[in-house]
Amino acid sequence: MLLGIILMVTLFIILSYVLSWIRYFNSLDPRLGQSTWRWSYDYPVIGLRDFSDLDDKEFVKLRRKRNRIITLMYSIVLIMFMLSMSLLSEIMIFFLA
Numbered sequence: 001m002l003l004g005i006i007l008m009v010t011l012f013i014i015l016s017y018v019l020s021w022i023r024y025f026n027s028l029d030p031r032l033g034q035s036t037w038r039w040s041y042d043y044p045v046i047g048l049r050d051f052s053d054l055d056d057k058e059f060v061k062l063r064r065k066r067n068r069i070i071t072l073m074y075s076i077v078l079i080m081f082m083l084s085m086s087l088l089s090e091i092m093i094f095f096l097a
Contacts, residue, residue: 001094004087011080018073025066029059032066039067 019036026032032040040063 001087001090004083004090007083008080008087011076011083015073015076015080018069018076021069022066022073025062025069029062031059032063036073037070039070 022036026034026036
């Protein structure tokens, strides 16, 4: 149970660090928006110009870096969820057994 708590605290610290990187990438270009939980896609949107690698290389590189960080954030959240279920079951077994 102690190991689970230590892992949760460690993952929370890592998640906070990853969220600060997402905020940093969002502040570099206003076209990325301020959303922390949303990926940016390459598909064309009606009324808006689609950015491909030929149009704006730096923006596309920045968007792809941000998307990788967001994917890392989602994987950390998923691991934390599974770990919290394991930790909750250990606590229930400890108190009910």
